[in-house]
Amino acid sequence: MYYGKNNRKDILQASPLINSGKVSQLLDPSLGDNYDHDEMERMVLAATLCIKRAPKARPQMSIVSGPLSSLFFIAN
Secondary structure (H helix, E strand, O other), X not given: OOXXXXXXXXXXXXXXXXXXXXXXXXXXXXXXXXXXXXXXXXXXHHHHHHOOOOXXXXXXXHHHHHHHHHHOOOOO
16 A cells, blocks of 8 residues: 655654654644653554565564554544
């Protein structure tokens, strides 16, 4: 699946920051310190799993969405 040139560039730029633990550089500066740090850690973990270069190294969506499901409330 191709997501477009810009999205691939964003992933290539984000990966080294995630791997080096500099996740705060990926955050919207307007957030300041006004976000749930535990939730951010879960999102970063999910992102780390999903940006593997080889598609076969990436987990199934059900594996990623499980830990993240508590972050979102979807009203029927």
